[in-house]
Amino acid sequence: MTALQYNKLGSSLASSSKDNDVILWDVVGEVGLFRLQGHRDQVTGLVFLDFGKKIVSSSKDNLLRVWDPDTQHSKFLPRNKYALVGTKGGTIEIIDIWSGTYIDLVEAHGGSVQSIATIPDGDGFVTGSEDHEVKFWEYQYTQQPDQILETHLI
16 A cells, blocks of 8 residues: 545545555445546555545656546546645645646655645644654635645644
């Protein structure tokens, strides 16, 4: 396994391994529902959005894919404006999904950022790194909640 993530209800599990695919599992029925294919390299991270209506996968192919489990296709989401990308250099890039522009570059760790998980209230995230540290981050917003002013360690 390279990544595992439960949805907020704990009823679904997304998993990935070195085969570049994401599998969505029904936890209650203990059965694989379907396989999401599209990455060209190993999947490194998974997160559910919109209470499990969307799955975001990151990969060593340097792509973020947003999957719709209903259609089993990847696409972008209108309400989710930013993506967080951990780098080998220990930084976190905050990217505007729609324009593809960098919003911020945060010096986060002394080693490669291996995992990023959002905090359920949506006001921050947690990072893990090869430097053996786990860090908790929170967003600071401008007047508009969809515009991030800065990110800092809590």
